[in-house]
Amino acid sequence: TIKDTPYRLGFHISAPANWINDPNGLIQFKGEYHVFYQFHPFSEKWGPMYWGHVKSKDLVHWEQLPIALAPFEDYDRDGCFSGSAVEHDGKMGLIYTGNVWLDDQQQELKQVQCLAWSTDGVNFTKDCSNPVLSRIPEEGSSHFRDPKVWKHESSWYMVLGTKKNELGKVLLYQSDDLQNWKYEGVLAENKEENLGFMWECPDFFELGGRHVLLISPEGMEQEGTEYVNLKQTGYFTGEFSYETMQYKHGQFFELDKGHDFYAAQTFLDDTGRRILIAWMDMWEQEMPSQEDGWAGALTIPRVLSLDKEGRLLMHPVAELDSLRKEKTVSVKEYAIENELVIGSADMAEIAAEFRVDDPGVRAFGVKVRCGDGEETVLTIVPDECKLVLDRENSGKGPGGGLREAKLSQVKSVSLRIFLDRSSIEVFADGGACVLTSRIFPSSDSLGIKLFAEGGTVNVQSAEVWTLGDAYI
């Protein structure tokens, strides 16, 4: 079965079989966490979109639920595209984009916003007034999708992604009843900078007294080591006024510098945490797990915060500690000059703290999933003050070599790594430097090593926990 195939993830959300992309409808409802996802139940490739569904009591152990939305109405017949969830009058509401192709080449489309309701959080009924929003304002175009809805005081608000003349935008709406939506104007847009021709999956929220606009732009051009992937996910921070509906923001920053991170969405839980989950893949990439009948997964949940400069930080949710099975290694105060094998695992959490006093050190870091000719390498390059993730020799496709992120300093570096059977998520620099990538190593490439080149690095501590499966 798919469950026994080598790339099958142990503690990440994916479908029982077949294709998934964006996370949708993140919400805590009646004490349980619900996550929906773009799902094609009939193939390991993208197709007419359904909403798959999982829920959890702890954000770690997930239970698969029946499909929540299927594309069978005139207004959504070619796909229930991405959207969000709200709680209203004790019910869970899903607001999503109905997609209809107008031609056989899937070039022309009609996109409208729709609602569906559930009292039990499992079975959903589409609203009879659907679509609730189909009129496209002059500032938008037929690419009109991915509604994210939230409540402020007694009103509902929604952001939608669109484009006009090949420039991405986010539109803002207001409603008293979730049915009738008033257009408030453009919240933010690409004003002919390198910010993409279409802005997908917007999310807008308050954090640390500021307002963050998260977007997934298509069509940004690579600038050095920035915007290297086909599509990006990033954010602005700024000030928003509900009186004037105006948003003033600073520059765009990429959120995760790995190969596979897109279409992120957030929600607020009852502990006050702003939690983010993203699709842990990238469009148009080779996906070796398709041979086994599945593709796509979501990242581990991450708590967001803002640093003093207004940059977003991401931290794995603390609940993930419950995946730890066995601490297999604990190294303290150990000097390395070349390599030190510290473990063997395909699902592990690795925490390593390095101190570098030797100016000769050219590179140091961690290698995982090491085996015959295979390794995935995380290198800190002191001279360039950066962290590099190299998946060139990770195993089967998709290749794509290196991704890198700046570090604020390299004297004392802490890495926290979550390794699953076909993914790696690395957190460094207090959550300012995060890289997420899919890797497809052989099942017997299991080695975990620390390494140093050119001098001596002091490993202040290194710990490895093997992790257990998260499916109920």
Ligand code: FRU
């Ligand atoms: C982003 C996206 C969304 C759309 C969905 C379709 O990855 O293109 O804009 O709603 O995927 O599956």
